Amino acid sequence: MLDERKCKILQAIVDDYISTAEPIGSRTIARKYELGISPATIRNEMADLELLGYIEQPHTSSGRIPSAKGYRFYVDTLMSPQKMTVNEINLINNWYMAKVRRIDEVFQETAKIISRMTRNISMVLAPQQSQCAFKYLQFLPFDAQRAVLVIVTDSGLIENKIIEIPEDTSFKELQQIAAGINSRLAGLTFDAISSTVLGELKQDIIPNQRLLNTALEIIQQALAGKKSNKVYLGGTTQLLSQPEFQDVEKVKGLLTMLEEERLLCDIMKMKGQEGVVVTIGHENKYSGIQDCSMVQATYRVDGQVVGTVAVLGPTRMEYGKIMTVLEFMHSHLGEVLKKYKL
Amino acid sequence: MLDERKCKILQAIVDDYISTAEPIGSRTIARKYELGISPATIRNEMADLELLGYIEQPHTSSGRIPSAKGYRFYVDTLMSPQKMTVNEINLINNWYMAKVRRIDEVFQETAKIISRMTRNISMVLAPQQSQCAFKYLQFLPFDAQRAVLVIVTDSGLIENKIIEIPEDTSFKELQQIAAGINSRLAGLTFDAISSTVLGELKQDIIPNQRLLNTALEIIQQALAGKKSNKVYLGGTTQLLSQPEFQDVEKVKGLLTMLEEERLLCDIMKMKGQEGVVVTIGHENKYSGIQDCSMVQATYRVDGQVVGTVAVLGPTRMEYGKIMTVLEFMHSHLGEVLKKYKL
DNA sequence: TGTTAGCACTCTATAGAGTAGAGTGCTAAT
DNA sequence: ATTAGCACTCTACTCTATAGAGTGCTAACA
Numbered sequence: 001m002l003d004e005r006k007c008k009i010l011q012a013i014v015d016d017y018i019s020t021a022e023p024i025g026s027r028t029i030a031r032k033y034e035l036g037i038s039p040a041t042i043r044n045e046m047a048d049l050e051l052l053g054y055i056e057q058p059h060t061s062s063g064r065i066p067s068a069k070g071y072r073f074y075v076d077t078l079m080s081p082q083k084m085t086v087n088e089i090n091l092i093n094n095w096y097m098a099k100v101r102r103i104d105e106v107f108q109e110t111a112k113i114i115s116r117m118t119r120n121i122s123m124v125l126a127p128q129q130s131q132c133a134f135k136y137l138q139f140l141p142f143d144a145q146r147a148v149l150v151i152v153t154d155s156g157l158i159e160n161k162i163i164e165i166p167e168d169t170s171f172k173e174l175q176q177i178a179a180g181i182n183s184r185l186a187g188l189t190f191d192a193i194s195s196t197v198l199g200e201l202k203q204d205i206i207p208n209q210r211l212l213n214t215a216l217e218i219i220q221q222a223l224a225g226k227k228s229n230k231v232y233l234g235g236t237t238q239l240l241s242q243p244e245f246q247d248v249e250k251v252k253g254l255l256t257m258l259e260e261e262r263l264l265c266d267i268m269k270m271k272g273q274e275g276v277v278v279t280i281g282h283e284n285k286y287s288g289i290q291d292c293s294m295v296q297a298t299y300r301v302d303g304q305v306v307g308t309v310a311v312l313g314p315t316r317m318e319y320g321k322i323m324t325v326l327e328f329m330h331s332h333l334g335e336v337l338k339k340y341k342l
Numbered sequence: 343m344l345d346e347r348k349c350k351i352l353q354a355i356v357d358d359y360i361s362t363a364e365p366i367g368s369r370t371i372a373r374k375y376e377l378g379i380s381p382a383t384i385r386n387e388m389a390d391l392e393l394l395g396y397i398e399q400p401h402t403s404s405g406r407i408p409s410a411k412g413y414r415f416y417v418d419t420l421m422s423p424q425k426m427t428v429n430e431i432n433l434i435n436n437w438y439m440a441k442v443r444r445i446d447e448v449f450q451e452t453a454k455i456i457s458r459m460t461r462n463i464s465m466v467l468a469p470q471q472s473q474c475a476f477k478y479l480q481f482l483p484f485d486a487q488r489a490v491l492v493i494v495t496d497s498g499l500i501e502n503k504i505i506e507i508p509e510d511t512s513f514k515e516l517q518q519i520a521a522g523i524n525s526r527l528a529g530l531t532f533d534a535i536s537s538t539v540l541g542e543l544k545q546d547i548i549p550n551q552r553l554l555n556t557a558l559e560i561i562q563q564a565l566a567g568k569k570s571n572k573v574y575l576g577g578t579t580q581l582l583s584q585p586e587f588q589d590v591e592k593v594k595g596l597l598t599m600l601e602e603e604r605l606l607c608d609i610m611k612m613k614g615q616e617g618v619v620v621t622i623g624h625e626n627k628y629s630g631i632q633d634c635s636m637v638q639a640t641y642r643v644d645g646q647v648v649g650t651v652a653v654l655g656p657t658r659m660e661y662g663k664i665m666t667v668l669e670f671m672h673s674h675l676g677e678v679l680k681k682y683k684l
Numbered sequence: 685t686g687t688t689a690g691c692a693c694t695c696t697a698t699a700g701a702g703t704a705g706a707g708t709g710c711t712a713a714t
Numbered sequence: 715a716t717t718a719g720c721a722c723t724c725t726a727c728t729c730t731a732t733a734g735a736g737t738g739c740t741a742a743c744a
Contacts, residue, residue: 382688
């Protein structure tokens with residue numbers, strides 16, 4: 001598509017712009033990148049590149065900057081893949097070791113790690129739990145008036161809540177109710193425990209309607225809580241260090257958008273795609289981030305894609321570095337999750 | 343201290359500056375606030391107020407702005423207390439109803455509510471759990487290789503984790519170990535469960551050292567997790583709407599500071615003080631927020647002060663509104679917590 | 685004696701003019 | 715095909731002038 005020299009020049013332009021955020025001119029390219037050709041030749045080639053749509057000029061007679069198409073070509077063809085250093089990998093593992101206690105902290109800390117390493121905003125979409133199945137519930141004693149209700153699922157997520165015991169109910173009865181519910185719901189996924197099933201159950205076990213209701217409510221709450229998928233953000237402050245976000249209004253716009261969790265979920269969901277995916281500028285569906293780029297990667301648990309990690313930043317981002325980090329998370333996060341599930 | 347007219351003028355200056363963020367001149371005061379005196383008289387009074395240190399001039403011949411001392415006098419003496427409207431109270435209660443599932447969500451949502459209502463950054467210091475006592479732990483079956491370990495405390499906070507069952511151990515044995523631990527630790531506060539007690543326990547129950555270790559480790563983790571008190575932040579984006587934070591560097595400084603949880607805890611802890619407390623400008627110990635004001639309020643559960651809520655913003659903040667909201671939380675948050683503990 | 689009108693003065697923020705510098709495109713020479 | 719040279723363009727910055735808001739002081743007034 002492009003001859004070798006054009007590629008080299010385009011690469012120089014993108015590399016330079018990524019690191020300096022300033023338009024770059026022919027003289028500078030000739031000086032900094034030893035291509036063995038004069039500024040004049042570079043100028044001619046740049047005129048071609050501009051005509052082809054790979055670069056643009058902010059104003060007549062300023063240097064060139066990459067266009068979206070230019071970034072795309074850079075990402076697809078020019079970019080040199082990097083490797084994570086052993087040092088970095090150790091750092092990450094130690095970080096998890098030191099900071100993670102409960103499984104949901106994995107997501108928060110992953111977001112932090114990614115944003116630290118990429119110096120951009122990171123987003124982690126936690127797995128949706130609708131597929132996980134109800135195992136059993138159990139009442140544990142708490143005090144005279146109250147009991148602890150524990151719900152165990154096969155994914156290892158455990159929900160618990162303190163409930164008030166109705167005055168006319170003994171702990172034995174509680175256990176009977178639990179047994180009744182368990183025999184009905186055991187093995188069902190949260191998706192399958194629809195209101196129909198719950199309704200049936202209600203008619204079935206009559207003895208202590210009120211208590212049953214509370215129990216079912218809590219199951220339903222757990223169900224609802226797990227169904228909505230949660231997005232963890234990291235490094236929003238990093239935005240302020242980027243030259244393209246020196247304008248407070250711009251920052252406010254983006255941050256306000258990031259507060260809408262539903263929107264985030266929608267952005268993060270990668271239908272069908274697998275691995276690391278880059279979306280540049282207008283390629284983004286949402287107008288709020290059309291002057292940004294996003295790099296996303298799925299991650300798996302037991303071979304199943306369960307969630308997404310992503311980095312959001314200006315189109316002038318370090319694609320190489322960021323893709324490397326996300327590639328790593330893509331193949332590594334599953335293990336981490338398994339490890340901390342125990 | 344100040345005669346009535348000076349008070350009125352000072353109040354006008356503070357009120358106006360709070361709402362406009364612009365220095366205010368004598369003519370404007372005369373026009374907007376009908377005090378029945380001419381600009382010239384106001385100028386004389388303002389000269390006095392400046393001499394007394396209540397107001398200052400950013401530059402010769404610009405309008406006046408309140409000084410820290412001026413704000414202090416305003417807060418202590420001039421300010422007209424407001425009341426929460428029934429409407430607002432309902433809104434808050436509905437918000438809790440709709441959004442809170444687990445008890446720790448109360449804090450996050452409280453932070454959100456406060457920041458929405460005050461249009462400033464809010465901070466909520468969750469109760470420290472070191473005083474709560476260990477009740478018992480119990481193993482629940484999970485699958486052939488694994489079990490669920492549930493730790494119940496008397497405050498109603500329940501910790502759970504899936505652990506691997508060593509191959510040579512039966513579920514019966516697990517229960518014996520649990521009984522052993524429970525008889526030793528029951529009723530002890532997390533503070534009292536020091537490494538000494540844990541050490542004793544270790545020497546005591548020899549049979550399955552490895553499993554015991556895991557269990558103790560988890561207790562210790564729960565202990566550590568509850569001991570460090572957590573700060574929930576809300577409305578950091580609001581900062582960007584304030585005229586005093588149009589400078590990106592300033593925003594970055596403050597937000598970076600707010601990422602340090604330890605520092606936040608320290609700022610939030612109000613030794614000995616009770617109710618709503620206002621700290622203006624340099625009155626703050628931490629240099630990072632010395633051009634900010636902070637309004638803090640304690641909240642109680644069962645008569646005991648357990649945590650703090652606070653609002654952080656420019657010294658030019660709506661003290662009246664903010665103090666009203668925090669006063670409300672001061673007297674109301676305890677009930678909310680109790681309600682959602684069940 | 686307290687209040688007010690008038691006025692000269694100060695300081696800022698804004699707009700306009702001029703300039704240096706970086707970079708380009710074109711032409712002609714190599 | 716490549717490159718040196720050069721006129722041209724556009725921006726970013728500095729410098730200057732100006733309008734406007736607000737003050738403090740003085741003198742007049744009730």
